[in-house]
Amino acid sequence: MTYIEFRIWMARKYIKIQEIIETQYKELKESRKMIKELKDEIAILRKNKTELQKLRDQLQKFHNIVRGINSRTDQAEERISKSEDQILNQLSNTKREKYYF
16 A cells, blocks of 8 residues: 555545544434423423322312312201101190190
């Protein structure tokens, strides 16, 4: 191999290496962009998760309030039913007393 052939061979190798470096640089640049997009999406997902947890907590509070109201409603209905039974018993007793007298 002559000196000129060697220089041509070295120039070709240099160009090939340069192309490889440029390709890797482009890939690196794309990878960095993708990583940034993924980080942004992760941040959004974390924010959404926090908001969902707050909504879940609020829904649990609402559920507890509704359960309390239902419990009080059931108690009130039970008291009304007992009162109605007492009134009907008293009316029944007064009718019997009138009937027998």
